[in-house]
Amino acid sequence: MKSNNETLTPVEIEQLINESLSHYVTDNFPQGVLAVCQQLTITQDHNKAKKPKKITINLVMPFVCQGELDLLAQTLTQSLVCPVSINVELAIKPVRQFTLNKTQNGTEQASPAQGKIANIIAIASGKGGVGKSTTTVNLAYALMAEGASVGILDADIYGPSIPSMLGIKNEKPSSSDGKLMTPLNAKGLSAMSIGFLVDEADATVWRGPMASTAFNQLLNETDWPELDYLLIDMPPGTGDIQLTLAQKVPVAAAVIVTTPQDIALIDAVKGIAMFDKVKVPVLGIVENMSYHLCENCGHKSHIFGEAGGEHMAQDYQTHLLGQLPLDIGIRQDADFGESDIIENSTGEIANHYRKIARNMSAQLFLQCDNASPLTATVIVKP
Numbered sequence: 001m002k003s004n005n006e007t008l009t010p011v012e013i014e015q016l017i018n019e020s021l022s023h024y025v026t027d028n029f030p031q032g033v034l035a036v037c038q039q040l041t042i043t044q045d046h047n048k049a050k051k052p053k054k055i056t057i058n059l060v061m062p063f064v065c066q067g068e069l070d071l072l073a074q075t076l077t078q079s080l081v082c083p084v085s086i087n088v089e090l091a092i093k094p095v096r097q098f099t100l101n102k103t104q105n106g107t108e109q110a111s112p113a114q115g116k117i118a119n120i121i122a123i124a125s126g127k128g129g130v131g132k133s134t135t136t137v138n139l140a141y142a143l144m145a146e147g148a149s150v151g152i153l154d155a156d157i158y159g160p161s162i163p164s165m166l167g168i169k170n171e172k173p174s175s176s177d178g179k180l181m182t183p184l185n186a187k188g189l190s191a192m193s194i195g196f197l198v199d200e201a202d203a204t205v206w207r208g209p210m211a212s213t214a215f216n217q218l219l220n221e222t223d224w225p226e227l228d229y230l231l232i233d234m235p236p237g238t239g240d241i242q243l244t245l246a247q248k249v250p251v252a253a254a255v256i257v258t259t260p261q262d263i264a265l266i267d268a269v270k271g272i273a274m275f276d277k278v279k280v281p282v283l284g285i286v287e288n289m290s291y292h293l294c295e296n297c298g299h300k301s302h303i304f305g306e307a308g309g310e311h312m313a314q315d316y317q318t319h320l321l322g323q324l325p326l327d328i329g330i331r332q333d334a335d336f337g338e339s340d341i342i343e344n345s346t347g348e349i350a351n352h353y354r355k356i357a358r359n360m361s362a363q364l365f366l367q368c369d370n371a372s373p374l375t376a377t378v379i380v381k382p
């Protein structure tokens with residue numbers, strides 16, 4: 001195949017693009033892009049000399065991947081010597097079908113949440129304080145930056161920190177019909193928290209049944225908009241409360257956040273076992289505070305140990321979805337109710353979170369969707 005657009009015909013360009021998409025093999029595209037793409041459209045703009053001056057590739061995809069395919073577009077731009085852009089349109093489907101809720105009089109009724117939320121993902125940790133809430137917030141914004149519609153449900157009854165991390169600590173949800181609560185909007189993210197409804201001090205002494213009743217209310221009595229993903233910030237630990245929540249809520253899959261420290265890893269293993277018990281697939285592990293880069297000399301130090309998450313992922317046949325640095329910016333953003341991903345969606349920290357969000361979304365599709373991998377319907381526009 002020729003590689004310079006001066007000598008390539010439009011048909012040859014289409015051929016080259018198709019080959020590149022089908023041969024592009026990565027962890028998230030184990031059989032190439034075309035194996036999972038639901039629709040492909042290639043549009044070529046030509047100048048008067050019939051040479052391409054711009055090529056646009058539109059793809060309909062079942063998981064978030066814009067950031068990864070932007071890099072492929074750069075490679076194509078170089079090989080075709082013409083600006084190539086790839087636009088991803090998302091068609092995210094539920095990976096799991098759920099039975100309907102039983103009402104008090106025994107009739108079955110679909111909850112509002114079930115109709116509107118495609119996939120619920122539980123973000124859990126065995127040990128407290130490993131950065132689960134911080135990671136949940138940033139992954140929610142990262143999924144949004146990749147084009148998905150996202151909600152966040154804070155079920156951490158021991159310390160509902162999501163309202164303050166989103167900068168909406170003193171706000172309260174309203175209701176337009178007196179029945180359903182309207183979730184709060186935090187820079188485009190739909191948010192609901194147990195912290196909006198009860199005092200922090202009251203919730204910490206709750207036992208399983210009370211926590212799960214409140215939790216069900218939060219999920220089902222919230223007027224969620226149409227969402228591709230709802231991330232649930234689970235309470236830390238692997239006791240009865242966590243087990244009940246994992247069973248009560250129609251969770252599609254779970255992600256475990258841990259630090260590389262032995263003590264956190266031991267508890268993270270308990271988290272995997274807990275989700276196994278209730279038959280919720282674990283998509284993988286996020287290793288938080290993996291390393292610290294010295295701001296002065298750039299030296300990388302592994303404060304909490306090295307490669308613990310990687311070994312754990314190997315031992316328990318799951319994926320290491322990504323590693324995040326111990327970073328002052330992450331801590332400051334969490335404290336001030338901001339996120340680097342909104343302010344600077346191409347910054348280094350934002351890119352870490354976006355990559356993990358893409359891995360999580362792809363693993364949900366690849367591991368849990370019966371339709372994986374899909375065959376592409378190719379429509380080529382001249």
Ligand SMILES: Nc1ncnc2c1ncn2[C@@H]1O[C@H](COP(=O)(O)OP(=O)(O)OP(=O)(O)O)[C@@H](O)[C@H]1O
Nearest residue numbers: 128129130131132133134159236326327330331334
């Ligand atoms: N990668 C990171 N770099 C720097 N600070 C971080 C990072 N991740 C989290 N933190 C900070 O660590 C502290 C604990 O984080 P967070 O509240 O998210 O933990 P958690 O696991 O949700 O805790 P718990 O569930 O016990 O309430 C916070 O002060 C947060 O800002």
